[in-house]
Amino acid sequence: MNPGNEQKYRSWVEVDLDAFAANLREIQRLTGPGVDFLQTVKADAYGHGAIEISHAALRAGARMLGVANADEGVQLRVSGIEAPIVILGPSIPSEIPDMIKYNLTPSVSDAEFAEALESRLARARRKLPVHVEVDTGMGRGGTMHSEVLDMIQRILTLPHLILEGLFSHFAASENLTHYNERQWKLFSELLAELARRGISIPIRHMDNSGAILNYPGLKLEMTRPGIMTYGIYPSNETRDKAALTPVMSFKTTIVLVKEFPAGYGIGYNRTFITQGKTRVATIPVGYGDGYPFLLSNCGEALIRGRRAPVIGRVSMDMCTLDVTDIPDCVVGDEVVLLGRQKDEYISANEIAARAQTISYEILCALGKRAPRVFLQKGRTDAVEPRLRRIFIPGEEKSLARIDGIIRQCFQTRTSSEELGDAIYYEMFETLFGKEDRQLELRSSFRYDISIAQIPPGGEQRKRADAYFQLRTHVEYKKTIRSDVFMIGCASDRAQLEALIEDEHCEYRWILGGDDLVVERDFTVERMRIDGEDIPITQARKTARGYEVWCGSDRLKSKINREVKIEIEILTKKSKRNRTFPVYLLYPTRGLEINFHYEQAGLRNVRAESFFAGRHPRADIRASRGRSIHIRIAPEEWVFPTSGVIFIWDV
16 A cells, blocks of 8 residues: 555554455364364454454354453444454453443353352343363463362352353464473363263363464364464464465655764664764654664664665654665655565564564554554455554443533533433433443334233133233344343333333333232233244242243344344233323334224224334324224334324223
């Protein structure tokens, strides 16, 4: 990419997504069919841009993503990534709320953390997969291999923890050593012992980049490639074992060119003195951009396909290059600090050797305040360029600032602070509840109500004069966040409000009638998700009403995906109350409500509708003596609290 007159960045990092995809194909060739991979994207994907790299990896078949902490996982979630995200390092209790809220998979290294996680999950009525890390010789994270069996047995007793994975980490996989073989032996013995005890853990992983290249025979269900996916070999020993292409380049531009006489000091403390007439180019890159200070007077850059030495100290925001031997270079020329220009190439390993560090550090730090420009199919505009994001813990702090702006907008539009605040709080409580929770959006909402006389015979007949039988079928599409749901029936308004505040309450009902008994007169006949029946696991009467819990382990694969939900309810309706309301509590796109009353003998049935939205026009059609049908187009949004009230005479 040559900036020319159109280049708007002083410095930029180019990330070649095609090269990244090619590296993943090479890894898949080496590991063979049947072996999944977890793409390691910690530290902003080794400096490459975690969000874009994650999307590219998932398109290439990654089963999971690996991060270092909950903050990195949250960054991916709020960017729209729904794939499993594993936190590869030990976590702390304060990260648990984010793990639950954003469905992150923690690695467990000690029993105390597992107990704390179980306690919070139980209160939230959630389950979460975990991976147990085993220390086979890394001496860092993980449970000691001699103690891990006890840890696993303990986790299996915790009902809200799903033991999904088991892993370890090689200490020196970039080299062929007996120590690596010893670590593998310890892990293999653990796996064999688990098999003898009948303990099945679905996902086992140990191979990192070095192990994929040096130990091709050590295969488990999944690998964890990191540095090699970015085109960097873990060591010189591995260079001939795969065909990898570097993914990152770091580029800048010349911002100033000057000529100096002999004896002139360049930079802080005059660590370089010109020996003769010297042409010097200034570039806007320094150690503030991750360009190492140790490259002072020993680094090199590429200009017009030729090497130019760094002279003088690398300062925070600038450094200087000797361009005496490149007389045709001018302000605005592209300068490559990492990457290729014509026939010359500066690698991360070369920079690391000069800076007395490792290539991992160079990639993570280099260009940390420069925008990333993502290349795809030879184009630089195929992916939107974005600034490098250093994710700040505490997403709520950012939301609070946004909320403040919105509230001020309402105050300005209404010319009243009091009225603006009233609208603000009403809107947010309607959409998000009294406590912070994710916004629920629903589509293709259909509500079928059939009201009829109670069939003759038995105990039901005794109440036929006082009640109708009411059968309701509700269906809609939404993104589910859990594999467990609750359908609640309240006896009064206070109980109904308590059910509304529970994020697990998928549908709620209020049952009116002096002699109605919720556990007898409220029945969930069926719940289906994507056409599959979901079993009722528990029904109980609580302080907030009657709760019917449904769930299935088969739903775990659908979490954070849109599904079709269908609920069928059978209940009673007092004949003294000649209205039936239907309220929408969530933003809904597309709506159909059908009220069938032919078998109830109702007269003069009409509908009073109230729909809020940009185009809240409802198509209402009636079939006299039989039914009323209400429809809003599939592309139109209806906002809370909208609804319809059916009114009749007997």
